[in-house]
Amino acid sequence: MKFSITSKGNAKSNTLMHKIRTYLQDFGLEYDEAKPDIVISVGGDGTLLYAFHRYSSRLDKTAFVGVHTGHLGFYADWVPEEIEKLVIAIAKTPYQVVEYPLLEVIIRYQHGGKETRYLALNESTVKCVEGTLVMDIDVRGQHFERFRGDGLCLSTPTGSTAYNKALGGAIIHPSIKAIQLAEMASINNKVFRTIGSPLIFPGHHTCTLKPVREQDFMITIDHLTLLHKDVKSIQFRVADEKIRFARFRPFPFWKRVHDSFISD
Numbered sequence: 001m002k003f004s005i006t007s008k009g010n011a012k013s014n015t016l017m018h019k020i021r022t023y024l025q026d027f028g029l030e031y032d033e034a035k036p037d038i039v040i041s042v043g044g045d046g047t048l049l050y051a052f053h054r055y056s057s058r059l060d061k062t063a064f065v066g067v068h069t070g071h072l073g074f075y076a077d078w079v080p081e082e083i084e085k086l087v088i089a090i091a092k093t094p095y096q097v098v099e100y101p102l103l104e105v106i107i108r109y110q111h112g113g114k115e116t117r118y119l120a121l122n123e124s125t126v127k128c129v130e131g132t133l134v135m136d137i138d139v140r141g142q143h144f145e146r147f148r149g150d151g152l153c154l155s156t157p158t159g160s161t162a163y164n165k166a167l168g169g170a171i172i173h174p175s176i177k178a179i180q181l182a183e184m185a186s187i188n189n190k191v192f193r194t195i196g197s198p199l200i201f202p203g204h205h206t207c208t209l210k211p212v213r214e215q216d217f218m219i220t221i222d223h224l225t226l227l228h229k230d231v232k233s234i235q236f237r238v239a240d241e242k243i244r245f246a247r248f249r250p251f252p253f254w255k256r257v258h259d260s261f262i263s264d
Helices: 011-027 045-054 079-090 253-261
Strands: 002-007 038-045 063-068 094-109 116-120 123-128 133-139 140-153 180-186 200-202 205-211 216-223 224-228 230-246
Touching: 002 011, 011 038, 011 079, 038 045, 045 063, 045 216, 063 079, 063 180, 094 123, 094 180, 094 216, 116 123, 116 216, 123 133, 133 253, 200 230, 216 230
Parallel strands: 002 038, 038 063, 063 230
Antiparallel strands: 094 116, 094 230, 123 140, 123 216, 133 140, 133 205, 140 180, 180 200, 205 230, 216 224
């Protein structure tokens, strides 16, 4: 088996990274950053997001496992004190593959510019560089509403516990193939009106944003922030690809939610 390790970059994470690499190589596993079968993320959820984007072209061939060196994360199964146990599990135990949905983002441009496509593990947000965001929202090719406000957030089920939750969105179990649209400070009065509630779209639905006026947009894809000009439309749907996690023991989603937001 080939493996690679992505570290948060601080002293604690780097020390663990070198220890894991040495142990696994002692077991005869090959370190390969280009074509790993398994990617070990050492740090937090942000580190795993970085690893996901680094290996997004190998999602059907690579599985991820997380070690958290800070606060409990949604993507990290293991703690530093369990490194020896994790190494033995990777080297000796067949792992279960758990797949989670991803968000596909396709940005199309005016004047026939080539479209760009991204995958997000957590979410994508859309805001204006200046002023209020004004977007027509189409669902399955039909106009739904005209949004005015600070911005919009499209999230995956696993991303529903991140920025989406802060916006008042629902928490969705990652076994559900869906994406969610949440508003950021929408303008609602006698003249302007939006639905005002998060919307959850099933896997076969698309949600498309169409600018009402020509503006520059700041579009995030997880931790990446991108400036886009001459945008004609931004289409969101559940991606065909999925992220694969290597599970060596149960890691219940609702327990993660409880431990992150409720437990002392």
